[in-house]
Amino acid sequence: MAGTESFPVLLRDQIRRGFTAAQQCLAAAVYFDSGRLPQLAAHCYQRSELHRSHALRMIQYLLDRDLEVRVGGIDEVRPDFDSPRAALVFLQEGEQAYTEQITELAGAARAANDYLGERFVQWFLKEQVEEVASMTTLLNIAERAGSNLFDLENFMARELSGASDASGAPSAAGGSL
Numbered sequence: 001m002a003g004t005e006s007f008p009v010l011l012r013d014q015i016r017r018g019f020t021a022a023q024q025c026l027a028a029a030v031y032f033d034s035g036r037l038p039q040l041a042a043h044c045y046q047r048s049e050l051h052r053s054h055a056l057r058m059i060q061y062l063l064d065r066d067l068e069v070r071v072g073g074i075d076e077v078r079p080d081f082d083s084p085r086a087a088l089v090f091l092q093e094g095e096q097a098y099t100e101q102i103t104e105l106a107g108a109a110r111a112a113n114d115y116l117g118e119r120f121v122q123w124f125l126k127e128q129v130e131e132v133a134s135m136t137t138l139l140n141i142a143e144r145a146g147s148n149l150f151d152l153e154n155f156m157a158r159e160l161s162g163a164s165d166a167s168g169a170p171s172a173a174g175g176s177l
Contacts, residue, residue: 007109007117008067011058014105018055020074021098022048027079028087037084037149039156043138044091047131054124057170061120064171084149085142092135099128123170134160 029044062069081087102124109117138156145151 005108007105007112007114008062008065010105010108011062011117012068012070014101015055015058016072016074017098017101018051018058019071020077021094022051022055023074023077024094025051025091027077028081028091031079031081031087032084035084037153039153039160040084040088043156043160047091050131054127060171065116084152085139088135088139088142092132092139095128095132095135099125099132102128120170123168 025044025048029041029048032038032040032044059069059071078090081090102121106118106121106125109115109121138152138160141155142152145155
């Protein structure tokens, strides 16, 4: 699709996907919170805000370039899961799909010789490498923990409690994170 649609069109589509990903992470956070898994919930609440801020960064980029900006609805969000592990698998698959979409976006910018767009997307590619790695780690730890979710929660409290560094991040519309 990168060869058939322009970079700004794909970026506007990605904004919708970013808001959808934010809402999906929020739904997962509520699922974990209702299961009394506060560390998993906190991680997903943070991921929700991160995806939201990514979408706002894309909006700001379009505004800065004086390109059309439209914010519409979001795609369907899954609120229920068979198990915490199933939720983590679903979220990991979502991050992998999101990475493919960002990669397609970078390809579209490159194909159009839009060097500013390509440079802008590089930050998101770096972020996605980190996010897929983080979700893969969580899923691996969940596999090891088996039915003992206390071990997974303990791991998260011990290893993943630090805030991520957003240095070098593009600006977000509305001054969001």
